[in-house]
Amino acid sequence: MQGARLEGLPLFSNLSPEEQAEIEALLEPASFGAGEEIFEEGSPEKYLYVLTSGTVKVYKEIFPNQRQHLATIHAPTVVGELGLMNETKAAASVVAEEPVEALRISHEAFLEKLKSGSSTAHKVTYEIGRTLAERMAKTDESITKIVARLEDARSDRDFDVFRNKLMQEWGF
Amino acid sequence: MDGDPRNVGFFEFLSTEERAEFAEVSELVAFTPGETLIEEGSEPSSLFVLTSGRVEVSKRIPRHGERILAEIDAANEKTVVGERGLLDSRGASATVRAKGEVEAIKIPREKFRAMISAGSPAAYKLATRITRILARRLTRLDEKVVETIRELEYRGETDLDVFRDKLVTEWTV
Numbered sequence: 001m002q003g004a005r006l007e008g009l010p011l012f013s014n015l016s017p018e019e020q021a022e023i024e025a026l027l028e029p030a031s032f033g034a035g036e037e038i039f040e041e042g043s044p045e046k047y048l049y050v051l052t053s054g055t056v057k058v059y060k061e062i063f064p065n066q067r068q069h070l071a072t073i074h075a076p077t078v079v080g081e082l083g084l085m086n087e088t089k090a091a092a093s094v095v096a097e098e099p100v101e102a103l104r105i106s107h108e109a110f111l112e113k114l115k116s117g118s119s120t121a122h123k124v125t126y127e128i129g130r131t132l133a134e135r136m137a138k139t140d141e142s143i144t145k146i147v148a149r150l151e152d153a154r155s156d157r158d159f160d161v162f163r164n165k166l167m168q169e170w171g172f
Numbered sequence: 173m174d175g176d177p178r179n180v181g182f183f184e185f186l187s188t189e190e191r192a193e194f195a196e197v198s199e200l201v202a203f204t205p206g207e208t209l210i211e212e213g214s215e216p217s218s219l220f221v222l223t224s225g226r227v228e229v230s231k232r233i234p235r236h237g238e239r240i241l242a243e244i245d246a247a248n249e250k251t252v253v254g255e256r257g258l259l260d261s262r263g264a265s266a267t268v269r270a271k272g273e274v275e276a277i278k279i280p281r282e283k284f285r286a287m288i289s290a291g292s293p294a295a296y297k298l299a300t301r302i303t304r305i306l307a308r309r310l311t312r313l314d315e316k317v318v319e320t321i322r323e324l325e326y327r328g329e330t331d332l333d334v335f336r337d338k339l340v341t342e343w344t345v
Contacts, residue, residue: 062321085307091314114300122296126259126288129303132310133260139313140265144233146320151236 005103008076009050011127019120026110027103032096038079039090045083047104051075054100060092072097081128084110177277182221182252185301190294197283203270210254210268217257217264218281219302222246225274227253231266241266246274255302258284 006012006020032038039045041061058071070092079094084107113121177183177194203209210217212232222244229242244253253268258281287295
């Protein structure tokens, strides 16, 4: 069991066996029944979850009282890594679709390790960074498309203001 | 003029030894007005810490040419460009051009990659710094995307439904 728990997860694949053991020491088991919430939109995220089995659904309240389904994610995977790096509230809800087995790492314990200069923790954040870079590239593509479409549709001048606001946040 | 990473604010999170490591691989570069630091789409960018001058960030919008996204002044807080390229394997998502005379410290992508391969703690620390920057930006972008969707809905732009759906699907978690 030991050592195998992080196998197949890109987030930990560049770690040596010793470094994997260092991360393993931070892991606590967690399980969720079908329908149980792992993250609640707007609440603080305290853990990074390594899902070892099961499926979760991601929802966001885009319009008041209307939860929109954004994604379905299957184990093995990791959720909560953006919150770990950003120390922000959950931007979406993550709900177990079927029973979920997971291992969790408390943000506090991980950030403490990072602060103390642990090279293992830095290696993990490097992998998180690569994931985020990829996500950002996808978000960039989507925004490019929507901006182009808004340009096509510019039927009223208000659209300019709105488009500009979108572009300002963009940077790159 | 100071182009040594040992004396530049951005590198303050590194120890003296780690800064010296970056001093070894970094290059002091200068650009004349109109010159390109980073070219959209070509290849992943290197990281530039601007030490003087101003740059313009622009992006190609399909069917609508190039749009200016931002102007960055080395005198201000935000003086780093191209950081995503160090962690990414995709082409740069925008073009960065010198608005006037610009000086910068360049950390070439391939040098950074080599440091990572060699297990350099300094390189991993820089990666962590970049990851935090990306996380902040991604969170802001996601919020903006949601606002956009709400705005489209409010305006009843049914013509844009497909894009609204697309935005939702791509929304990051």
